[in-house]
Amino acid sequence: MDFHQLQQNFERIFQRKEEPRMFFAPGRINLIGEHTDYNGGHVFPASISFGTYALVLPREDRNLRFYSMNFPEVGVRSVSLDELDYKDSDQWTNYPKGMIKLWKENGSPTPFGADILYYGNIPNGAGLSSSASIELVTGVMLEGLYDTAMDRIQMIKLAQRVENEYIGVNSGIMDQFAIGMGKKDHAILLDCQSLTYEYAPIELDQHTIVIMNTNKRRELAGSKYNERRSECERALSDLQKKLSIQSLGDLTEEQFEAHKHFIQNDIDRKRAKHAIYENQRTIKALAELNAGNLEEFGALINASHRSLQQDYEVTGIELDTLVEAAWDQDGVLGARMTGAGFGGCAIAIVEKQLVSTFEKNVNETYQSKIGYVPTFYKASIHDGATELLNEGSL
Ligand code: GLA
Secondary structure (H helix, E strand, C coil): CCHHHHHHHHHHHHCCCCCCEEEEEEEEEECCCCCCHHHCCEECEEEEEEEEEEEEEECCCCEEEEEECCCHHHCCEEEECCCCCCCHHHHHHHHHHHHHHHHHHCCCCCCCCEEEEEEECCCCCCCCCHHHHHHHHHHHHHHHHCCCCCCHHHHHHHHHHHHHHHHCCCCCCHHHHHHHHCECCEEEEEECCCCCEEEEECCCCCEEEEEEECCCCCCCHHHHHHHHHHHHHHHHHHHHCCCCCCCHHHCCHHHHHHHHHHCCCHHHHHHHHHHHHHHHHHHHHHHHHHCCCHHHHHHHHHHHHHHHHHCCCCCCHHHHHHHHHHHCCCCEEEEEECCCCCCCEEEEEEEHHHHHHHHHHHHHHHHHHHCCCCEEEECCECCCCEECCCHHHC
């Protein structure tokens, strides 16, 4: 899909010939630091070249007309800027509606309506944050449409509230932050407690990042996700009876080992162990990467997967098969699931020259065990959400 095709679609759907403005927000992968964001720990994500495009033209009335090329069967949905409450029947448009509602409640202007066409090339249900991508592309689109700048961190927090309060998924801030603040060829080490962050160049020498989709949809992900969150919250409140800490991310491995018996429930203790060790692994991973110690960086990535499998229990047979098959290949520095888990995608850091052999072998192993094939994508690390000012950048 190129710029002209998107523009033609816009013209056909909305019957308008003026040239629309175009905005883009990427998806994300997370290199390491999984299920640590809502535990006050660190994450290490990067925004990718797959993402969501939004084309927009202003209207003279206060209506918003939405169309997604990914859901043509839904057709054009029309709502008023003054009636933006969540409705099941509004389907995918609840994401942009939620964003516009909170933009408005924030006191930002909404003087007129708009026609907006969305197109996303993030594989659906792959756990690469298509929903945060829609939220952020809507945010930058609103800035352009109404000629009003919003502080980027404020926009990121607004998008997280859309997810938490409007959609009802209790997710952390990682996805919106990675997509809002992404930088080409860099990952972001973010401390989710203080929101301090630093960019780290991703220099992998002879290696590249391969994204591997299990093609298992992340069903039940929402409810299991919220369950993990409550298990961690219970573990924290047990620990807080003895320790003065704000989040699990405040603890080192040694402090956890010395106090873990205060956590009443065995399951909660395992979940907390993952959150605390994973946070420390993430901090170490940045140090290893900066020092050019790629083997050690890869070993931390592998350890992250094991911990998500054994202690956090969010992997499942599909992700484990994919990651273990990746570990068995030549030229692989490390591999792990990425995102919430329960299906979705994994990443592997693979020697460039061996990528096609890698894909062939992993494909075979996965298909013979799972019964269908995975999909592989090459990830390039992209800038965060922005207006696209020239069509060459599509
Ligand atoms: C999802 C959530 C994030 C984060 C990850 C797990 O992507 O949206 O906030 O919790 O899962 O690391």
